[in-house]
Amino acid sequence: MRLKTLIGFVLPSVVAMILLIALPLVGVIGLSLWNSYTKTEMVRVEQSTPTGKIIRTQPRPVLDETGKPVKVWEFYGLKNFLSVLDVDGMERAFAADRSTNPVTGAPQSWPERMGGVWGDIANLSFWGALSFTLIYTAITTPLVLIFGFLIALGVHAVVKPLKGPLIFASLLPFVITPVVGALSIKWLFLDNAVITVMLQSLGFGKIYFLQNAFTTGFLVILYGLWHVVPFAFIVLYAGLQTVPQDAVEAAVVDGASRWQSVRYVIMPHLAPLFSFVTLIHIMDAYRVFEPILVFSAGQGASSLQYLTYYLLNGEQNFHKASAAALLTVVGILLLLIPLILRTWRTHREGA
Amino acid sequence: MARKSSRSLSGLLAVGLGVWVILAAFPFLWMAIISVRVPVDAFSVPPQLLAPFTLENYYELWVVDQFYVKFFNSAIVTLGVLCVSLSIGCLAGYALSRYEGNLGFWLLMVALVFRALPHSTLLPGYQLAFAELGIWNRYETLIIVLVAINQPFTIWMLRSFFANIPKDLDEAALVDGCTRTGAFFRVIVPVMWPGIVTTGLFSFLLAYNDFLISSQLMNADKQTMTAALSAYINADDDAYKLMQGIAGAVSVTIPLIFLVLFFQRQLVSGLVQGAVKG
Numbered sequence: 001m002r003l004k005t006l007i008g009f010v011l012p013s014v015v016a017m018i019l020l021i022a023l024p025l026v027g028v029i030g031l032s033l034w035n036s037y038t039k040t041e042m043v044r045v046e047q048s049t050p051t052g053k054i055i056r057t058q059p060r061p062v063l064d065e066t067g068k069p070v071k072v073w074e075f076y077g078l079k080n081f082l083s084v085l086d087v088d089g090m091e092r093a094f095a096a097d098r099s100t101n102p103v104t105g106a107p108q109s110w111p112e113r114m115g116g117v118w119g120d121i122a123n124l125s126f127w128g129a130l131s132f133t134l135i136y137t138a139i140t141t142p143l144v145l146i147f148g149f150l151i152a153l154g155v156h157a158v159v160k161p162l163k164g165p166l167i168f169a170s171l172l173p174f175v176i177t178p179v180v181g182a183l184s185i186k187w188l189f190l191d192n193a194v195i196t197v198m199l200q201s202l203g204f205g206k207i208y209f210l211q212n213a214f215t216t217g218f219l220v221i222l223y224g225l226w227h228v229v230p231f232a233f234i235v236l237y238a239g240l241q242t243v244p245q246d247a248v249e250a251a252v253v254d255g256a257s258r259w260q261s262v263r264y265v266i267m268p269h270l271a272p273l274f275s276f277v278t279l280i281h282i283m284d285a286y287r288v289f290e291p292i293l294v295f296s297a298g299q300g301a302s303s304l305q306y307l308t309y310y311l312l313n314g315e316q317n318f319h320k321a322s323a324a325a326l327l328t329v330v331g332i333l334l335l336l337i338p339l340i341l342r343t344w345r346t347h348r349e350g351a
Numbered sequence: 352m353a354r355k356s357s358r359s360l361s362g363l364l365a366v367g368l369g370v371w372v373i374l375a376a377f378p379f380l381w382m383a384i385i386s387v388r389v390p391v392d393a394f395s396v397p398p399q400l401l402a403p404f405t406l407e408n409y410y411e412l413w414v415v416d417q418f419y420v421k422f423f424n425s426a427i428v429t430l431g432v433l434c435v436s437l438s439i440g441c442l443a444g445y446a447l448s449r450y451e452g453n454l455g456f457w458l459l460m461v462a463l464v465f466r467a468l469p470h471s472t473l474l475p476g477y478q479l480a481f482a483e484l485g486i487w488n489r490y491e492t493l494i495i496v497l498v499a500i501n502q503p504f505t506i507w508m509l510r511s512f513f514a515n516i517p518k519d520l521d522e523a524a525l526v527d528g529c530t531r532t533g534a535f536f537r538v539i540v541p542v543m544w545p546g547i548v549t550t551g552l553f554s555f556l557l558a559y560n561d562f563l564i565s566s567q568l569m570n571a572d573k574q575t576m577t578a579a580l581s582a583y584i585n586a587d588d589d590a591y592k593l594m595q596g597i598a599g600a601v602s603v604t605i606p607l608i609f610l611v612l613f614f615q616r617q618l619v620s621g622l623v624q625g626a627v628k629g
Contacts (some may be wrong), residue, residue: 017438
């Protein structure tokens with residue numbers, strides 16, 4: 001195919017991506033370097049009250065000829081980034097005196113002091129989001145692979161009429177609207193909801209799942225597993241169909257146990273699929289959003305995507321939100337560039 | 352000895368798969384069960400398996416709160432995204448599967464980065480631009496935004512489907528005097544439907560399930576069903592509102608259950624396609 005034909009065919013799609021992905025990104029870069037506010041002036045206002053007239057001054061937006069409020073733009077450089085990264089908060093975390101415990105007054109050991117620094121940093125919104133993302137990824141990635149693989153092995157071994165229903169039940173948590181999925185789990189863990197009550201009657205005591213940072217983090221992770229394990233299962237299950245049967249039989253004839261044939265024949269065959277699932281899951285873990293909104297509104301568990309959303313809607317500061325967004329993009333690039341370079345090398349060798 | 356271990360293993364297998372099915376389905380089942388109860392029964396202590404049946408919550412949601420408006424909004428947006436996304440995605444995916452130069456490679460890599468981008472990164476840009484242009488809160492705006500966000504994935508998936516269609520097919524047509532466009536429409540389009548259906552399913556899911564963009568770009572009267580659920584996220588203290596939210600969540604789920612029921616095979620093949628070629 002000639003270059004000209006290629007361009008003709010991809011044009012509509014590329015234009016859509018340039019206009020609505022690339023240009024907004026450029027806009028976000030601009031927004032992150034500037035600050036803007038509505039120009040205001042102080043005006044004297046007379047107010048009649050039952051006790052007499054009060055004169056006071058209050059701010060009012062300055063309007064231009066067309067009646068729109070005048071916006072003032074100010075170059076901010078890296079200030080928005082420093083404020084998202086909360087450099088001041090970092091300095092305070094490191095500079096605080098930690099030789100004694102702030103509550104008991106007892107002297108603290110070095111690990112305790114380090115723990116104090118870590119705790120203070122994790123309380124800052126950006127670093128809290130980053131650290132929860134890392135914890136989330138570190139916990140869910142291996143569990144997703146393990147559970148997905150076990151279910152795949154199980155469904156592979158089961159009699160044929162059961163396979164369809166099992167796959168059907170597994171697909172539901174995967175295709176479900178994330179907000180709905182997260183809500184359906186939240187409604188199991190409300191203070192008077194079914195699981196909370198059952199745990200209480202089993203003697204675990206009353207657990208207020210949505211009231212504290214640790215348990216909301218736990219729920220976000222639980223939701224993540226419920227939502228992603230089916231994906232790992234389907235991919236690995238499809239992979240199992242392609243394992244050459246003679247290789248497995250040969251291993252059994254040679255005296256391999258069931259575990260050995262899984263470990264030394266099946267798992268190496270599925271290795272590319274394991275890394276595919278890992279890659280996709282890490283990319284998704286990086287942009288967890290809905291469960292955080294649903295379970296905790298940012299307390300205890302957060303993500304960079306949620307941070308951008310919060311800066312935009314909670315603080316209404318889209319310059320700071322842009323800075324947070326760009327820091328997120330940097331993370332994605334760091335994650336993908338090695339992969340892209342590797343693909344480029346194979347592409348060039350193949351060509 | 353061997354038989355005993357294999358019997359206990361199959362017992363373990365049955366238990367394990369049983370537990371998984373319950374875990375996977377329980378949140379849906381319970382949500383559906385309590386959606387047809389009055390609040391007192393839905394969150395009773397201890398939980399009840401059987402309670403009086405009522406459609407009150409659905410009536411409140413669909414009739415009084417006019418949830419059907421959100422349903423139509425969802426239908427318009429989802430269908431719009433599906434049509435536009437597949438049309439322009441097919442052209443691009445086909446061309447990328449047939450072109451061998453470097454430009455195609457880099458287009459795909461840029462698309463990969465775009466696909467990995469969290470959607471919230473684009474929101475500050477949209478807020479500024481759409482308010483300036485005065486195209487805030489319009490179906491077309493949401494549709495075209497979702498199409499663009501959807502494109503990277505669509506292109507990748509369709510490209511791998513087209514790559515499986517033998518090149519000889521369209522090259523024979525070219526030799527016979529067809530133009531590229533003619534070859535595409537006469538030879539490729541008739542055989543590409545399985546790929547379109549599968550990719551379409553995933554485009555549907557992306558548009559239908561989207562919460563972040565839809566809730567940010569549209570006001571209440573034009574919100575999709577998914578975005579409309581935001582009103583119920585923090586309604587835990589208001590029992591009646593909470594019950595409507597539960598009815599809403601079940602309503603959003605029902606089309607998805609039919610989707611899986613009818614298209615299970617295509618969904619699985621789509622996931623696998625991504626894994627093999629991705």
